[in-house]
Amino acid sequence: MRKLNDYTKSREAFDRAVKVIPSGIYGHQGPAEGCYVPVEAFPLFSSRAQGSYLWDADGNRFIDYMCAYGPNILGYHDPDVDAAAAKQRAISDCTTLPNTVMVDFAELLVDTVACADWAFFAKNGNDVTTLAIMAARAYTHRKKIVFFKGYYHGVSPWTQKIDYAGVIEEDVMHNIYVEWNNYEQLEAVFEEYQGEIAAVIGQPYMHGNFMDNVLPATGFWQKVRKKCTEEGTVLVVDDVRAGFRLDLAGSDHYFGFEADLICFCKALANGYNVSALCGKEFLKNTISSMSYTGSYWLSAVPFAAGIACIEKMKKINCPKLLDEQGTKLKNGLLEAAKKYSFDLHVTGAPSLFYLRIADDPSLKLHQEWIAECVKRGVFFTNHHNHFINASLTDDDIKETVEIAAEAFEVVRGCHPL
Amino acid sequence: MKDERVLAHCNLFGVLGAIPYLLELDPAARELVNEKSLSLGFAIKDGPRATLRFANGAAEMTEGIERCSIKLYFSSCKKFNDMIDGKGNPLPVSGFWHIGFLLGAFTKLTDLLSAYLRPEPSRLEDPVFFERSTVLMLHVIASAVAEVGNYDRVGSFSASNIVDGVIRLSIGDTLSVGVRAKDHKLTAIHTDPGEGFSEMRFANLKTARDLFDGRINAVAAVGMGEVRIGGMISQVDNVNRILDRVSLYLA
Numbered sequence: 001m002r003k004l005n006d007y008t009k010s011r012e013a014f015d016r017a018v019k020v021i022p023s024g025i026y027g028h029q030g031p032a033e034g035c036y037v038p039v040e041a042f043p044l045f046s047s048r049a050q051g052s053y054l055w056d057a058d059g060n061r062f063i064d065y066m067c068a069y070g071p072n073i074l075g076y077h078d079p080d081v082d083a084a085a086a087k088q089r090a091i092s093d094c095t096t097l098p099n100t101v102m103v104d105f106a107e108l109l110v111d112t113v114a115c116a117d118w119a120f121f122a123k124n125g126n127d128v129t130t131l132a133i134m135a136a137r138a139y140t141h142r143k144k145i146v147f148f149k150g151y152y153h154g155v156s157p158w159t160q161k162i163d164y165a166g167v168i169e170e171d172v173m174h175n176i177y178v179e180w181n182n183y184e185q186l187e188a189v190f191e192e193y194q195g196e197i198a199a200v201i202g203q204p205y206m207h208g209n210f211m212d213n214v215l216p217a218t219g220f221w222q223k224v225r226k227k228c229t230e231e232g233t234v235l236v237v238d239d240v241r242a243g244f245r246l247d248l249a250g251s252d253h254y255f256g257f258e259a260d261l262i263c264f265c266k267a268l269a270n271g272y273n274v275s276a277l278c279g280k281e282f283l284k285n286t287i288s289s290m291s292y293t294g295s296y297w298l299s300a301v302p303f304a305a306g307i308a309c310i311e312k313m314k315k316i317n318c319p320k321l322l323d324e325q326g327t328k329l330k331n332g333l334l335e336a337a338k339k340y341s342f343d344l345h346v347t348g349a350p351s352l353f354y355l356r357i358a359d360d361p362s363l364k365l366h367q368e369w370i371a372e373c374v375k376r377g378v379f380f381t382n383h384h385n386h387f388i389n390a391s392l393t394d395d396d397i398k399e400t401v402e403i404a405a406e407a408f409e410v411v412r413g414c415h416p417l
Numbered sequence: 418m419k420d421e422r423v424l425a426h427c428n429l430f431g432v433l434g435a436i437p438y439l440l441e442l443d444p445a446a447r448e449l450v451n452e453k454s455l456s457l458g459f460a461i462k463d464g465p466r467a468t469l470r471f472a473n474g475a476a477e478m479t480e481g482i483e484r485c486s487i488k489l490y491f492s493s494c495k496k497f498n499d500m501i502d503g504k505g506n507p508l509p510v511s512g513f514w515h516i517g518f519l520l521g522a523f524t525k526l527t528d529l530l531s532a533y534l535r536p537e538p539s540r541l542e543d544p545v546f547f548e549r550s551t552v553l554m555l556h557v558i559a560s561a562v563a564e565v566g567n568y569d570r571v572g573s574f575s576a577s578n579i580v581d582g583v584i585r586l587s588i589g590d591t592l593s594v595g596v597r598a599k600d601h602k603l604t605a606i607h608t609d610p611g612e613g614f615s616e617m618r619f620a621n622l623k624t625a626r627d628l629f630d631g632r633i634n635a636v637a638a639v640g641m642g643e644v645r646i647g648g649m650i651s652q653v654d655n656v657n658r659i660l661d662r663v664s665l666y667l668a
Contacts, residue, residue, distance in 0.1 A: 014640060014641075015641075018637055018640060018641060022634075022637070023634060023636040023637040023640060024637055024640045024641075025640065026636075030636070030640060031639055031640040032635070032636040032637075032639035032640060032646070033636070035646075035650050036639075037645075037646065037647050037650070038642075038645065038647075039639065039640060039642050040642065044640075161574065162571055162574050163571050163572070163574050163575040163655075163658040163659075163661075163662075164658070165658075165661060209651070210649065210650070210651045361614075361649075362582070362613075362614045362615065362648040362649050363648060363649055363650075364647055364648050367647060367648075382650075383650065
C-alpha cells in the first residue's frame, strides 16, 4: 500500500485564504464547487507543475487528469510553447498597438478550423460564448436562445439560471431549455417560437456533471444544423471544453456538421491566456459592428503561444494521441474495477473521459474511490469530466491504474460483497 | 420578491409547524398545553390550510381543517402573515368557547416560539436556549425548504432540478432531519431519515447557527470542513439555492 498524502501546508494556506478571499478558493477549483468529498482527501494549492504532473503545496506529486480543467493539452511547461511565448515576451506583449502576431494567429486558426472564415480574440471561454450570443442576437434581431440541458457556457448572467445568486428573471427570460439529443423537442420549440430564436448553442456532446456523458445520437447534429439554416437561426458550438481534443478542425467537424460560430479557449494555447470566437463570413460584419473588447485581449504573448500550440498539436496529431492514451487508461481502469467487482462507467470521448461507479446511484461509493485515488497521487475529481494531455506516458497510465486498483481494493475492504 | 402565498406556507408549516418540536424541547412549553386536548384549524383564503392538534402535552400538524375544535379564518395570505408578524390577532369563526385557549396558552406558546426563532442575542449565551433555538430553526428550515421548493416560482425551478431521494440535513450528532424529493415535489422529514441520497452535515450547533444567521457562508464552510457534503451533491446544490430563497421569506 502506498503512503497517503499529507496536506498540512495546503490547509494552512486555505486558512489564510478564507480570511481574505471569498470562500477561500472560489469557482470550479474550489473545494465546494469541485466536490472535494471529503475535503481532507484533496490538496488545495499547487506549488509547481511539469508535463502531466502537479505538485501541491506540501510537495505531493499528482498525475493530473484535470489539466487545469482543460488548458494543459501538451503538458505543463511544454518547451516549444514556452519558448515561443518567451521569445514574444522579449519583443512585446500588452502594448498600445497590437503586434502582427495577432494576424498570424488568426490566419492559422482560419486555416485550421473548418468553419472559420475569421477569428476574434478574448481571454476566457465566457468572453467568446457571450460574444457569440450577442452576435446571434445582433444578426437576427431576435431574443430567444435554445440551450441543451446539462450545458455549461460560462458564468455571465445569460448562461446561468433563474435560481442562481445574483441572476434576475430578465437575465434568463429568453432562455429555452431542451433535452440533449431530443430533436423532436427542439423542433417543437422552433414551432412554438417561430421567428424568435436567435441561436441554438450547444457543446459538441453532453458533458454534464453527476451523470454519464452522452455523445450525439446519429444524425442529431445534422438535423439541428438543417433546422437552424431553415429557420435563420445561428448555430453556436461551444468548443471551449472539448476543442482540439477531438479534432483540430473543431468538434463540429469531428461530428460531421458545420457551426456558424465556434468558441475556443482552454486548449488553445496550452495554458496561456487567450480565447477565440471563429465564425463564418456572413457574421463577420455583425461582429465588426459590435462594441466588445478588453484591456488584455490583444496581448501578443498568448498569441505566440497559441501559434506554437496549434502547430505542435498538428505535428503530433494531438487528438489521435489523446484518444489512444485515453483509451489505454479507460481499459486499465475498467479492468481494475472489474477485479474488485465495481461497475465503473467511463463515458464521453477517451480524451475527455467521465468516471462514475454505477453500483451506488447516490455516488457515495464513487466519492470514496476518488478520494482514495487522490490521497495516493492521482488527481481525479468526483463529478466533472477529466482531460488527457499529450505528455501522458504509458508509465503514467500504468501508475494510475495501479493506484486506482489499490483504491478499489480499499473501498471494497470497507464494502465487502 | 416575496409571494404572500409562499410566505403563508412557510409561516404555517414552517413556523407554526415547529410548535410540536417546541413542546418536545421545552418543558415550560409543554406545561402550557399539558392538560389540553383540542385542535386549532387555520383556513387561509387562497392559501394553505392546516390543523394543529394538541393532546397530552404534545402536538402535531396535519394538512386540512376537518374536525377542528377552533377554526381560524384569514381572508388573505397577507392577513395570516401579518398575524404571524404580530400585527394582528386571529379571530375564530367556530369554537368560540375555546377562545380562552387561543388568547391564553396558545398566545404564550407562540410568544415562546418567537423567543426561540427570533432570539435576543444575550439569550443565546445560555447553552440550553442556544441548542433549542438552533434545533427549532433546523425544523423550520426543513419545512420552509419544502414549501418554497413546492410553491415559490424560483424555488420550484430549483426543485425541478432535484432528482428523487432524501437529502439528509444534520447538526453533528444532535439532530438529523431531511427533505424528501419525489417527482420534484419536496416533503420535510422531521425525524432522522437514515442514510440520505445526499447529505449536508453541519459540524456542530455553532456552525449551524452561524450559517442560519448568515455569519458564515456554506461554500466557505465546506472548504473549512465545517460543513460536510456527500452523495448526490446536485441535490444539496439545489437545496442550497432554495435555502437562499427561504432566507428571503423568513428573514
